[in-house]
Amino acid sequence: xxxxxxxxxxxxxxxxxxxxxxxxxxxxxxxxxxxxxxxxxxxxxxxxxxxxxxxxxxxxxxxxxxxxxxxxxxxxxxxxxxxxxxxxxxxxxxxxxxxxxxxxxxxxxxxxxxxxxxxxxxxxxxxxxxxxxxxxxxxxxxx
Numbered sequence: 001x002x003x004x005x006x007x008x009x010x011x012x013x014x015x016x017x018x019x020x021x022x023x024x025x026x027x028x029x030x031x032x033x034x035x036x037x038x039x040x041x042x043x044x045x046x047x048x049x050x051x052x053x054x055x056x057x058x059x060x061x062x063x064x065x066x067x068x069x070x071x072x073x074x075x076x077x078x079x080x081x082x083x084x085x086x087x088x089x090x091x092x093x094x095x096x097x098x099x100x101x102x103x104x105x106x107x108x109x110x111x112x113x114x115x116x117x118x119x120x121x122x123x124x125x126x127x128x129x130x131x132x133x134x135x136x137x138x139x140x141x142x143x
Contacts, residue, residue, distance in 0.1 A: 036052075
């Protein structure tokens with residue numbers, strides 16, 4: 001079975017954020033990183049060279065595939081600031097209805113600018129996902 005390429009590294013998070021060309025995306029990322037640091041009580045780590053992750057958990061699929069992944073994270077991508085809601089965004093319809101302007105993937109929330117969303121609702125969403133992940137995967141794993 002192929003090894004997962006997206007793993008945590010000791011890369012400097014602040015240097016990574018500083019390297020983001022788009023000034024607005026860089027500042028939005030810093031804001032989200034501060035929020036996630038406060039909510040998780042965890043230090044941010046770079047995962048796979050481009051994701052800022054917080055905490056970790058071990059998963060095992062019915063297929064037998066296993067791995068370790070971050071509990072929540074973000075990435076200052078060129079097209080949008082991506083926030084990784086690892087419990088899945090589908091389960092938070094009520095919060096999403098109040099969030100503002102965004103797009104989603106299965107576990108990704110894409111925000112063009114933080115001004116487009118309600119930061120209080122974003123924090124509620126992140127907190128709800130973290131609570132769900134802690135309930136489903138109570139054991140923190142070193143990655």
